[in-house]
Amino acid sequence: MERALMPVAIFYMMISAMELSAGIVANGYIVALNCIDWAKSRTLTSNDKIITSLAFSRFCLQFLVTLGNALSVVYPNIFDRLQTLQSYLVIWMFINQVSLCFASCLSVFYCVKIATFSQCLFSWLKLKISRLVPLLLLGSVLYCLVTTVAFTSFIYSYSVSSHNSTDLSTNSTMSDNIKNLMEFTFLIHSVGSIFPLIVFIASSVLLIISLWRHIRKMNLNSDLNPSFRNPSTDAHVRALKSVVSFFIIYNIYFVTSTFSIGNLSYLNAEWIIRVCTFVAAAYPSVHSIVLILGNPKLKLASAKILHSANCCFREVTS
Template identity: 30%
Template structure:
């Protein structure tokens, strides 16, 4: 292994450890809150599910990357399906989080929107279950098409019409690529729509404030700009996450290319940033982190 690959492999391992620690912290803190109070806020339910999913996906990534890189075998393709499943689930959960904030914060007065705002707290557990079921159903075609891909690869080495087999394999590969784009595209579009609505609501509210007296307008305007900046950062992070994961799924990730570990380090650097931004979404987590920092400073 050349030094460059070893360097980025170490970076990937450090990023993986960071993501595992962050995910474990989210689950541990919110799990303790659930045990003590016997209930969780809807946003904490979503974040707990995201923490568990990030933890499982990272282990699937570690096992697949090291097993396949050092011992290439088509059997490890099935391990990558676990990684793909948790990616789909994470995207639906992140979109659900965006929808939750959009419904709770937006100031739109449409009857359907008002009804959904009134019901959202009770709907969150069912939406979580629905996201899990959609992810399970979504991964089934990938399992079938991956199995067929392995069969086609094995058939190429057999005597016979290898040209037709190769054409079928390439057609199957293109269909799988299109399906993966759609599988991740739907939750991403839901996230995008929720973010745009939330930004539009903030802009509308800010415009309304300008027509009033400027007594406390400066502080409110600053709060709105802070919220808009956080939304923009969240959008940039999640969009980067979407395109890197999508590129990884579309590209032939099983090829031992020189930039294999560079690409993995780049992907999980973005994932680590995304995981950090999720931690700052929970009031419970922020309160615990502030208390921990205060205790460390006092010590």
């Protein structure tokens, strides 16, 4: 039986290794480049502050999720111990919530900066958003700390009561405790993520509507006057594609990460949980690659690095 499972385990490990490599390269590149810029000028734009914070949180999230996937493949029973599972879930809860909140902050920033709405509140935010970015990031961390502390307090009290009321040496009791813990994690993750999810969806939808209206207006002007050409149209189309991809990737991650911890009756099929886990693990790297391709500074720097690496490779091989 172990031999029959070996190819599957190797396949899972290969996927984990590729996801980890992509996440480290993409997020590490964003953090390193912005840190170098900060060291040179001692300042970062508001956009770079959010992207750097987001990339660092995803770097940690990618490492943690990949580590969990790899350990569950190599040591299938490692999370059968309640204490080990509790420690992993507490760390995952905080880093995951921070990553989701930072992504919501980035969506809000793009919406306020790019979207064109005439409401007074929106105009005020457009003027103040750069000053509010540090508060948004700090507020996100505090929000995640509160959620994680509440989660930690509950599982600690639950662990103590379980030890006092039941004999945890029996397999059935241990299985019930783990199932209850996973269901509570599912609940807290869902409730704690509702606010950043609503903020993200609202800001993304508003930005998509604004970009779509602007593109339609530019195309209409172009049809009425063939000599009219606005060079910003292409930039807005690229921005629209980036926002839509961000929206899709974010929601796919939220669903798959929620399902991967939702140890519910209809998700008892191991392969479904495994697929959800690996899809969720791809999110920190995939969206960071999208950010690099959609950010002119990051894209230009990556092109220079690839060009230099290609030249060095040609010199070595020639």
